[in-house]
Amino acid sequence: MQMHHDQLRGFHVATSEMPYMDSVSVGIYIPVGSRYEELAVNGVAHFLEHMIFKGTSDRSALDLAIAIEGAGGTINAYTTEDQTCLETRGPVELLPEFLEVMADMLWHSTFSIEEIEREREVIAEEIVMYQENPGDHLHDLLSAALWPDHPLGRPITGTEASIQSIHRETLEEFAEEHYSVEGLTLAVAGNVKHEDVLKLADKFLPAASTPQKTFEHFDPDRRSAEVQDLPLLHDQREIEQVHLAIAYHTNGRHSSDRHILRMLSFLLGETMSSRLFQELREKRGLCYSISSDYSLYEDTGTFEIHVGLDAQRLDECIDALHMVLADLKNNGFTAAELRQSKRYADGQAKIGLESTHSRMSWMGDSLMSFGKIIDPEEARATLASVTLDEIRALTSKTFMRENISIASIGPHTEANMRQALEKLF
Structure with missing residues (x-):
């Protein structure tokens, strides 16, 4: 099993070479999640994850979807307590396009006010959906019981009240503070060579120039x-x-x-x-x-x-x-x-x-x-x-x-x- 790892401008760049595959999976991992949030803006990491799909200076939300799906790939993102991940999968020849689009989404989103207000309603519906589903709501209840009055005990999505406090400036500040820290990771697996992944990373990824942020530890x-x-x-x-x-x-x-x-x-x-x-x-x-x-x-x-x-x-x-x-x-x-x-x-x-x-x-x-x-x-x-x-x-x-x-x-x-x-x- 060939797995390679190098450092590039504060990024971890990792490749698993799988020459027998026709596909590739690409993930960009950012070391920030819900436990890094202030109580007043609980849910901002998840809100920001939604907003990276809503348009950049060069692409609309539809353009972003077509750039991946229209070429034969898929794209997804998720937020946890301590990380945010943007991932794509598809034919291996799409790797350059994947990386270019992912970099555009993560570091050139425009945070349109109109899109923010629309997505606020979407997230509010997501929160209600989780609350109405006993399996999902049980997770949030258990976290609150385990870690009361601590960021780990708060819902990743935020609450219907807290997401009302998240605005364009909130998103921009959170992205600026956390989306360029050292320790960001690019992981690529498929029919690729590590040296080729490094060249593409050097071409499309910015410098991760600031130290990783801290969070409130659990005592x-x-x-x-x-x-x-x-x-x-x-x-x-x-x-x-x-x-x-x-x-x-x-x-x-x-x-x-x-x-x-x-x-x-x-x-x-x-x-x-x-x-x-x-x-x-x-x-x-x-x-x-x-x-x-x-x-x-x-x-x-x-x-x-x-x-x-x-x-x-x-x-x-x-x-x-x-x-x-x-x-x-x-x-x-x-x-x-x-x-x-x-x-x-x-x-x-x-x-x-x-x-x-x-x-x-x-x-x-x-x-x-x-x-x-x-x-x-x-x-x-x-x-x-x-x-x-x-x-x-x-x-x-x-x-x-x-x-x-x-x-x-x-x-x-x-x-x-x-x-x-x-x-x-």
Whole structure:
């Protein structure tokens, strides 16, 4: 697997050479997301991501779409808590056009007032859509429960009130402050040569000349001092299901625990053979969906369990969850479970890097998170080295009452939810 990395005027430029492909995936990663925002303009990073599609000094919004789609490619963008990404995919011969258009969008957008007002309404509808969808709204509730009064606890889209405070000057200032910082990353994967990518980067990309901006770090000691009652955010709705998310605070992405956390998630809830799926869905029929996952940031992280269940079976489900988690703390997983999960993890890691888009994402996320490309084979080897003792130790220090935050949506009152959830402990 050929992955190359160089520095160019403050940019990371990374290429995965895949000579057997006819396509190319291109991503430009900017190290800024919702956690860099001030409360008054919550949602500005996401708003700005929308506005880069709305016209430049040389192209209208339609011109931008036609320049990519009309040539046979696709274009997309997304915003997370700590990064913004603009990505394109298409035939490999379109690489020069992709880079020229992407650079135009990111560094020459005009922020038309008319387009801003139109997009404000679009984003307001997006916010309402997320709020009305229990799965999406549950994510925002859980973030607010995990990180109250902190940028990580705010919705990436902002709120209907906060986006009203975002104007042309706000967008221009945010772009000027964050879209030219050192650490920006260009990641390209496909039937290309690294030296050719470097030449195109030199032609189309500006200089990333200012130091990367800082953000408000999360202080776990502050949380410990504040937590008294069970941190629960509940949205009572007249629906037949309960949507439940249970989260535990973890260390951030630079912790040596991250590989153990990954294996714990495989074992607990990421597969049909995992403990939670087998115990709650297959053996007891308590829920249709149940899973585990984790998210890691620079300074903190979270391990999560998500359940969608019949509201009338809430108590049974909480009892079963308690049984599974208590058994893990007392007895751990078996050697057979660990061997099976390691085989699954290794297989999925290999499958996950077969496409140009997945290679591009691997390089982009590696460079944004660690400043280097993590070797996939080394990552698989590290995951394969995780032991039962390491998993048990991590489980014991993670699954504690004082470490938990919960979000739920369903027909029960908050008092009834709290009473049911107390049985977890």
